[in-house]
Amino acid sequence: MTSSANDGRDESVLERARTRESFRARVAVALGVLCFMIVWRVSSGAATLRVDPRTMKMTQRFFERFETDDEGAAKAANAVENERRRALSSARVRSLDAALRALPEMGEALDFLADARRVRDKKNPCWTRRDGDVVCLPYFYILGGWQCGGEELGEALGRSSDDVVTVAAPHFWNEHTKPMTSYASLWRSASASGASDIVGDASPGSLATTWSESIRFHRVFNDDVGRCWRRCQQFSNEFDDGAAASEAEENNRRGTALASPRRRCVDGVDGDGASAGCIAEANRNDPFEERGGHGLSLPHLISAVYRGESPRFIVVAMEPGERLRKAFYFYEHYKKRYGASEEGFATYAREMMGNFNRCVAEHPVKGCVNRFETYGASFEHVFYHADALIKSMYAPFLETWLEVFPRESFLVVRAEDLWSQNQTIAVEVIKRIVSHLKIDDEDGAVARRALSARSFDSAPSGEMDARIRDELDAFYAPFNSNLADLVGDAAFLWRDVLHQTGEENEHIRARARAGASRTVSAGVEIDRGAVEIHAARL
DSSP states (O other): OOEEEEEEEHHHHHHHHHHHHHHHHHHHHHHHHHHHHHHHHHHHEEEEEEEEEEEETTTEEEGGGOOHHHHHHHHHHHHHHHHHHHHHHHHHHHHHHHHHHSSSTTTTHHTTTTTTTETTOOOSSSEEEEOOOEOOSSSSSEOOOOOTTHHHHHHHHHHHOEEEEEEEOOOOOTTTTTTTHHHHHHGGGGGGGGGOEEEEEOOOTTTSSSSSOOGGOOOOHHHHHHHHHHHTTSSOOOOOTTTOOOOHHHHHTTTTTSOHHHHHHHOOEEEEEEEOOHHHHHHHOOOOGGGGGOOOOOOHHHHHHHTTOOOOEEEEEEOOOHHHHHHHHHHHHHHHHHHHHHHHHHHHHHHHHHHHHHHHSSSHHHHHHHHHGGGGHHTTTTGGGHHHTTTTOOOHHHHHHHHHHSSSGGEEEEEHTTSSSOHHHHHHHHHHHEEEEEEEESSSSSHHHHTOOOOOOOOOOOOOOHHHHHHHHHEEEHHHHHHHHHHHHHGOOEEEEOOOOOOHHHHHHHHHHHSEEEEOTSSSSGGGGOOOGGGOOO
């Protein structure tokens, strides 16, 4: 009995010992697994953690580590495509740089970032120069158009978020007298700001590639005309036949042998090759694009200075006829010449449309859009060179921008929607702008603040005369159609604004998606088939 009892007790002790050993083993395994998980999680977390050094706000995309094979392959393909685009862009920038350097006084801007290194931990484009100075350029541009509220949009965005700073209307790129160093100084705050902070340039004159906005690219022409004009001042402004001199009579005689000697020197005499005039002389050294000229403009220079990196662009476009009317009443010189009335506006609009159509009858549309006043004295003498009429055309300008920068860098919105009194419409446009700029706005607070900060009167002052309204509609129709194709949205036909009808939106979108595309040098796919304003003339 005693032996059996002892055996039972020994067996019990052994069982408890085995249980303890098993428990310890399970605990050891659990602790090992736990330690492994902690180490793995920390290493994975460190790889996917993002910290804003200014705000110390942390964001993490942990599940990027669990990509499927398809997702991983897609990312790898995207990486290869991005590398291809960078290579193409780099080659294109080298070629573009050489073309721009052939023009006078371009070196200061092109050399500004020579050998500079991109600051990689900033969303805003900044570079460290050879002297150690950090310089920045705008992350985004509000390009225009004129009288569409671009500056006001910039101010609203600046008030909407501490991460956004905008400067209204520096107009550096389209004014040839300003140095790059002074422009860069506007954005110095960005060099010391947080990783997610951005700065923007709201210069509404930047969209247009017209002559008046592109003198930086035509200094030779500008200088030649200036020298010729000064030389012509030695001649008399009296008529050879003794007729009384007056501005009206001088205008009637321009381009003929009956003009004053001074005017004949400046304008030339039509049909007289020996008396070409200042503009014809200047065009010999700076010919039109269709005659072998360089065809370079503001987007080309921006691309070269940014070394192939693409900023974000916002275009605000108002119905062209109404934008023209706003410009007419905004600028005193139009009201002074034609009268501050709807009758005066109609007279002005008809005169400008007639002059532009006269240009198109002789020259390509693109040329008339971009170099109207350089086609000869008769076009140079048109009051303010039909400038306001041309700046409502939008599509030819946007086409040039899209030939240089990727389509996804652009957001085009209607002024009527952005500044709508219907807040549901307006806030949707602002949300698109905020998203396009990649501003963190998960709760919509930035969009709401931008909405409340809006301040622009886009509403027309009364109804436009029906007859001139119809004439303007017909004149701008091909340009609006082209813009709708480029953007892929029939809203840019402005049928709702013009009280027209037509279900063309899906048709427009389909053409934008399925049109014949081509790859431009930066690797950007755009619909060339949609670029057909008066195609017979292009």
